[in-house]
Amino acid sequence: MGVLGDGRAQTQPPNIYSCTDGQGRPRTSDRPIAECADREQRLLNPSGTVRATVGPTLSVQERAALEQRRRQEVEVQARQAEEKQRERALLLRYPNQAAHDKERAEALAQIALVRQAADNRMAELVRQREALQAELEFYQKNPAKAPLALRRQADENTRNQAAQKRFMAEQDAERGRVNARFDAEQARLRPLWGQPSSVEMPATGQAR
Numbered sequence: 001m002g003v004l005g006d007g008r009a010q011t012q013p014p015n016i017y018s019c020t021d022g023q024g025r026p027r028t029s030d031r032p033i034a035e036c037a038d039r040e041q042r043l044l045n046p047s048g049t050v051r052a053t054v055g056p057t058l059s060v061q062e063r064a065a066l067e068q069r070r071r072q073e074v075e076v077q078a079r080q081a082e083e084k085q086r087e088r089a090l091l092l093r094y095p096n097q098a099a100h101d102k103e104r105a106e107a108l109a110q111i112a113l114v115r116q117a118a119d120n121r122m123a124e125l126v127r128q129r130e131a132l133q134a135e136l137e138f139y140q141k142n143p144a145k146a147p148l149a150l151r152r153q154a155d156e157n158t159r160n161q162a163a164q165k166r167f168m169a170e171q172d173a174e175r176g177r178v179n180a181r182f183d184a185e186q187a188r189l190r191p192l193w194g195q196p197s198s199v200e201m202p203a204t205g206q207a208r
Contacts, residue, residue: 016044038063104182
């Protein structure tokens, strides 16, 4: 009995390491915790009381490198989560290619309407210019004798045509931007369209 008692007295309690890692998560292990190598860890008794504390095992440079890696991991995880969220939003909006093509066509149709109105306005300005030019021909030998109102109309027509050309170019650029956006979305959506749908669509009615 004495020998057994001595053996029990010499038995050491199990090691229980406890800490809170850099992301605020509590951790427990039977050995030093790698995620808390840059901070203090508590060595606990089986009862939960603190037997000792273990200081950080990393140098300042190592700790800085570890923190940098952790920040990068958090950033990567955040970007991945954001990307998943964007993909889900795209799938909700465009559950198939037909829906995506339909919205592209509608967007381009709106631009086409504005562009057609701009073309009509430009044609009107050209006709006005031709009429003004016909009047100015009477003063071709001495343009200074042309009426001031006529010269002002000609100058205004020139400015209006220049502004209209810029507006038409902007509409052409907008059409290019719209097509580029839909092309980029389609490239992201094609692999998703081929996957089993994990997006719950709103119910349209209830079974009776």
